[in-house]
Amino acid sequence: MPKADSTTREHLIATTRELLWDRGYAATSPRAILDRAGVGQGSMYHHFSGKQELATAAFTETTRDLLARSEAALAGGTTAVERLQAYLAVPREVLRGCPVGRMAGDPEVMAAEPLLHLVDDVFAQMRARFVAIAEEGIAAGELPRELRADELADTVLAVVQGGYVLARAAGDPAPFDRAVAGATALLTLVGKDPS
Secondary structure, three states: OOOHHHHHHHHHHHHHHHHHHHHHHOOOOOOHHHHHHHHHHHHHHHOOOOHHHHHHOOOOOOOOHHHHHHHHHHOOOOOOHHHHHHHHOOOOOOHHHHOOOHHOOOOHOOOOOHHHHHHHHHHHHHHHHHHHHHHHEEEEHOOOOOOOOHHHHHHHHHHHHHHHHHHHHHOOOOOHHHHHHHHHHEEEEHHOOOO
């Protein structure tokens, strides 16, 4: 029986992750979760107190996966520029948008402290990692001394998140691809002349 309970819990979390990415938090009802998961209401409330607790568990897994994928990309390359470019080049489901960024635009997420904390935390962790890489590049002479690591970190995040928004609005991944190509080219130029 514990295995079945564990499997049901995992299935509810996986289902909720997909619905949150596809619909956002406000548009994901407990009924939609139960219908898609193919389980009864009792199963959900056996494992979770309600929608917010289930969404928090699901979103925790989403953020963990996103951070792991980002870290794997950032491990590629030898210079700071190459590492940031590797992050920009990660294959993404552009027209679905960012599973974290999508949550940041949901007013119900902004009003739910546990969810808001997860959104803020994942971006803060990514930003801190980008800052550290930029600082390493500046210290190694790969990037200009005048460059502010925090500004570069915010730029990399903004390119990806803004690229998602532009692509979704156009219904075409081309704006995302152009934004990433532009940021990649700018990183190359800055890295060539770190004076």
